[in-house]
Amino acid sequence: MSVASREKIVINQPPINPELIAENIAHVRARIAESAQRAGRQPHEVALVAVSKTKPLADVKMAYDLGIRDFGENRVQEALEKLATFCPPDLRWHMIGHVQTNKAQKVFGAFHCIHSVDSLHVAEALQRAAEKKSQVSGEDRRQPILLQVNVSGEASKEGMAPDEAPAIARQILSLPHLEVQGLMTVAPLVDDPEQVRPVFRALRQLRDRLREEVTDACWDQLSMGMTDDYTVAIEEGATIVRVGRAIFGERIKK
Numbered sequence: 001m002s003v004a005s006r007e008k009i010v011i012n013q014p015p016i017n018p019e020l021i022a023e024n025i026a027h028v029r030a031r032i033a034e035s036a037q038r039a040g041r042q043p044h045e046v047a048l049v050a051v052s053k054t055k056p057l058a059d060v061k062m063a064y065d066l067g068i069r070d071f072g073e074n075r076v077q078e079a080l081e082k083l084a085t086f087c088p089p090d091l092r093w094h095m096i097g098h099v100q101t102n103k104a105q106k107v108f109g110a111f112h113c114i115h116s117v118d119s120l121h122v123a124e125a126l127q128r129a130a131e132k133k134s135q136v137s138g139e140d141r142r143q144p145i146l147l148q149v150n151v152s153g154e155a156s157k158e159g160m161a162p163d164e165a166p167a168i169a170r171q172i173l174s175l176p177h178l179e180v181q182g183l184m185t186v187a188p189l190v191d192d193p194e195q196v197r198p199v200f201r202a203l204r205q206l207r208d209r210l211r212e213e214v215t216d217a218c219w220d221q222l223s224m225g226m227t228d229d230y231t232v233a234i235e236e237g238a239t240i241v242r243v244g245r246a247i248f249g250e251r252i253k254k
């Protein structure tokens, strides 16, 4: 289980103040741009996924009206409820939490991208779900996914070990309904984000290695960096940052 999902969280928190969320988004965008520039990259090379888990749809709508188009959720049920209620054509929902294999049927095809494919087992469940769906409806879709890697090796974290990633990647690439686009990681909780720079660097290096060794996927995406560490992640090559609290405020915990 990831640190984030271990939190006991109250759902249906009160909506955020509209001025505050506007300020927050402007601040995050500015820091993304600064970090990209420091690394000699363009701000548009970094996609911002606003992590709306536990937050009411009112917050999602406010963020949407302020220009956010990518939203991340870590629980399947909550995510499916939200996307059934609010899904303008240009909004992209991302699954960033562990997908239990018995939820694969519901998850396949519902999200723009599943960041959290953490084992061959999960990938195979998604592939089977896709096959069933295409038998029923005839639609033949490919689901973009990222492979979640447990770079730090913490026992509490989901994700495959970096050493296993090339072999697992090769097997997943043989599943025709999945489209591997890159890697994702969740860094340990630390006081100073500099402490997790090596984690982000290691994910990028693993990506570079996969690019050379496993050539039939694009490996372009690196989903790394959260509220406390996204600036460091961008300096180390993140193409997607997943930011919750810096946009929507603290999640109320019990």
Ligand SMILES: *Cc1c(COP(=O)(O)O)cnc(C)c1O
Pocket (backbone or CB within 6 Å): 002, 004, 005, 051, 053, 074, 096, 097, 186, 225, 226, 227, 228, 242, 243, 244, 245, 246
């Ligand atoms: C909750 C969560 C985030 C966002 O965390 P913040 O600290 O609120 O920015 C990012 N990624 C994953 C996988 C999460 O579960």
